[in-house]
Amino acid sequence: MSVASVALSPALEEVVNFPGFIGRFGLNLDDPILIFLTIAGSLNPMRVMESDSIASVKLRIQSIKGFFVKKQRLVYDGRELARNESRVRDRGLADGKLLHLVIRLSDLQAISVKTFGGKEFELFVERSRNVAYVKQKIASKENELGDGELTLDGEELDDQRLVTDLCRNGEDVIHLIIRKSAKVRAKPVGKDFEVSIENVTHKHDSVDGRKRYISPQAKPKDFVVEPVVVNPEIELPSLLKDLISSTIEGLEKGHGPIKSTDGSGGAYFMQDLSGNKYVSVFKPIDEEPMAVNNPHGLPVSVDGEGLKKGTRVGEGALREVAAYILDYPMTGPQTFPRDQTGFAGVPPTTMVNCLHKDFNHPNGYSFSPENTKMGSLQMFVSNVGTCEDMGYRVFPADQVHKISVLDIRLANADRHGGNILVSRDGKDGEIVLTPIDHGYCFPNKVITNSDSIHTLVSKSRNQTIIGISCRIFPLKPPYLVQFEDCTFEWLYWPQAKEPYSSETLEYIKSLDSEQDIKLLRFHGWEIPPACARVLRISTMLLKKGAAKGLTPFAIGSIMCRETLKKESVIEQIIHDAEAIASPETTEEEFISTVSAIMDRCLDQYPQN
Numbered sequence: 001m002s003v004a005s006v007a008l009s010p011a012l013e014e015v016v017n018f019p020g021f022i023g024r025f026g027l028n029l030d031d032p033i034l035i036f037l038t039i040a041g042s043l044n045p046m047r048v049m050e051s052d053s054i055a056s057v058k059l060r061i062q063s064i065k066g067f068f069v070k071k072q073r074l075v076y077d078g079r080e081l082a083r084n085e086s087r088v089r090d091r092g093l094a095d096g097k098l099l100h101l102v103i104r105l106s107d108l109q110a111i112s113v114k115t116f117g118g119k120e121f122e123l124f125v126e127r128s129r130n131v132a133y134v135k136q137k138i139a140s141k142e143n144e145l146g147d148g149e150l151t152l153d154g155e156e157l158d159d160q161r162l163v164t165d166l167c168r169n170g171e172d173v174i175h176l177i178i179r180k181s182a183k184v185r186a187k188p189v190g191k192d193f194e195v196s197i198e199n200v201t202h203k204h205d206s207v208d209g210r211k212r213y214i215s216p217q218a219k220p221k222d223f224v225v226e227p228v229v230v231n232p233e234i235e236l237p238s239l240l241k242d243l244i245s246s247t248i249e250g251l252e253k254g255h256g257p258i259k260s261t262d263g264s265g266g267a268y269f270m271q272d273l274s275g276n277k278y279v280s281v282f283k284p285i286d287e288e289p290m291a292v293n294n295p296h297g298l299p300v301s302v303d304g305e306g307l308k309k310g311t312r313v314g315e316g317a318l319r320e321v322a323a324y325i326l327d328y329p330m331t332g333p334q335t336f337p338r339d340q341t342g343f344a345g346v347p348p349t350t351m352v353n354c355l356h357k358d359f360n361h362p363n364g365y366s367f368s369p370e371n372t373k374m375g376s377l378q379m380f381v382s383n384v385g386t387c388e389d390m391g392y393r394v395f396p397a398d399q400v401h402k403i404s405v406l407d408i409r410l411a412n413a414d415r416h417g418g419n420i421l422v423s424r425d426g427k428d429g430e431i432v433l434t435p436i437d438h439g440y441c442f443p444n445k446v447i448t449n450s451d452s453i454h455t456l457v458s459k460s461r462n463q464t465i466i467g468i469s470c471r472i473f474p475l476k477p478p479y480l481v482q483f484e485d486c487t488f489e490w491l492y493w494p495q496a497k498e499p500y501s502s503e504t505l506e507y508i509k510s511l512d513s514e515q516d517i518k519l520l521r522f523h524g525w526e527i528p529p530a531c532a533r534v535l536r537i538s539t540m541l542l543k544k545g546a547a548k549g550l551t552p553f554a555i556g557s558i559m560c561r562e563t564l565k566k567e568s569v570i571e572q573i574i575h576d577a578e579a580i581a582s583p584e585t586t587e588e589e590f591i592s593t594v595s596a597i598m599d600r601c602l603d604q605y606p607q608n
């Protein structure tokens with residue numbers, strides 16, 4: 001039976017054929033097509049109009065399935081449908097085709113705790129944590145709850161029950177009984193649940209429950225975490241050494257990796273020694289979106305191209321590390337050791353080899369080198385959510401601006417609100433934004449039939465040589481860059497229309513793409529010529545735009561497409577330069593042609 005012949009379930013028929021549906025969503029009266037929405041492996045028939053916008057399709061999914069529009073990631077034919085205003089027919093979505101839905105679930109569950117003594121506080125607990133952990137968190141805040149039990153509908157909740165399972169039903173009320181003399185009640189508040197503690201009068205001795213909550217001990221030798229050292233001349237900075245050591249310590253104590261429910265690729269939270277804190281996030285290259293072992297059911301890429309145009313499956317981790325290396329502080333690019341936070345605050349990131357049974361091993365697992373996964377290990381940044389979860393008006397302009405500098409420089413094709421963490425710093429609780437997820441930077445045309453294969457070879461601590469990734473790229477021009485999928489969430493925030501501060505302007509002025517290319521080479525990434533071209537052109541745009549006094553909005557708008565079909569200004573500039581270039585044109589000549597055209601183009605923008 002073909003997928004196209006799957007019948008609609010009566011309930012779904014009712015929803016999709018809901019009278020007035022067309023009017024409600026402002027759709028045209030063209031013929032409906034039947035598509036199949038895959039959600040975590042299940043197939044859901046759905047009728048849409050070819051003239052529907054992606055936004056209205058997402059709205060339909062929200063009304064049928066209950067997943068909020070903001071949390072949906074739609075993938076068709078190996079490409080994310082990120083532009084909400086584009087139409088179903090523009091994306092080639094036709095009758096009988098499969099549309100993949102990946103849900104972005106926040107890993108954090110907010111829990112409001114209210115005591116009858118009037119004390120109130122909020123906890124942010126990862127959904128993957130268990131009941132024991134919630135009790136521990138409350139105990140560490142209250143310093144008086146030790147041996148409590150959580151109950152739901154009168155039934156005691158097992159310490160191993162996960163927070164995510166408790167919060168399924170918005171009406172659940174959870175009680176925490178503390179040594180029979182105190183009671184904590186949890187009730188949902190919007191998407192959160194609230195815990196109220198009644199009669200907390202009993203002072204307990206010590207919080208000795210911790211030992212019970214430690215997950216079963218793994219055998220000490222059941223895992224591997226090793227830095228990937230590409231250039232043996234470089235000593236790993238102490239910051240990264242500590243990151244690796246604390247990750248190892250957690251695993252040694254039996255605190256295994258915890259898979260993130262969020263994101264389209266495999267991401268694992270690595271725990272510390274106590275099992276109370278995450279220290280790092282590991283993202284294996286074979287679990288990236290559309291890679292062979294992706295845990296979210298995305299199809300495997302047929303041509304090696306990633307979810308975004310101009311990106312390549314399996315190269316995300318390398319780009320994550322590159323973003324960290326390039327995000328040097330105001331004092332400039334230094335050789336390691338580098339223990340200062342970078343200008344935009346990309347968390348310290350390094351490449352590692354990891355072996356653990358809890359990663360995704362669809363073909364079975366054994367403790368052997370072939371199950372070792374290479375990927376990026378990034379410092380975990382504690383946060384209260386992402387920019388997706390809150391109103392952008394509260395974000396300080398300088399925090400938005402630092403991210404704009406990074407995104408424009410790296411031509412980031414994946415800056416949605418979920419990729420900016422929000423934390424509160426210091427005693428005044430100032431908002432700090434942390435950019436994460438830089439696997440889709442430096443987009444360039446994927447060449448599948450060319451004259452050179454670039455293999456990055458690494459040496460791990462035990463001197464084993466491992467091929468990291470194979471990339472095919474031409475040694476000779478044309479080096480095709482691809483800015484088509486660049487989108488910046490912050491472009492639509494009012495802070496982007498404020499001018500850069502003098503400090504930021506100074507930083508931008510100090511940037512030098514040639515120096516950056518050398519820096520990446522020093523760290524072992526012989527950046528492919530097309531990526532180098534992206535870096536040169538985007539750095540040039542940032543520097544010229546900022547020197548002219550343009551705002552992040554104005555510069556970002558030059559880099560991003562307004563609509564799916566309309567080329568961005570930067571794309572037009574590059575095409576004009578390519579039209580002039582001949583096969584003999586050197587990279588230097590090409591870049592100076594781009595520079596001249598860009599100058600003429602920027603002359604049309606009012607000088608600030």
Ligand SMILES: Nc1ncnc2c1ncn2[C@@H]1O[C@H](COP(=O)(O)OP(=O)(O)OP(=O)(O)O)[C@@H](O)[C@H]1O
Nearest residue numbers: 107260262263264265267281347379380381436437
């Ligand atoms: N350094 C970090 N500190 C804290 N949380 C992090 C960090 N890096 C990633 N996360 C969290 O891990 C989860 C998955 O990470 P991430 O978004 O990078 O994965 P992804 O599959 O690349 O996602 P996407 O689908 O958005 O491209 C998210 O909830 C994210 O907030």
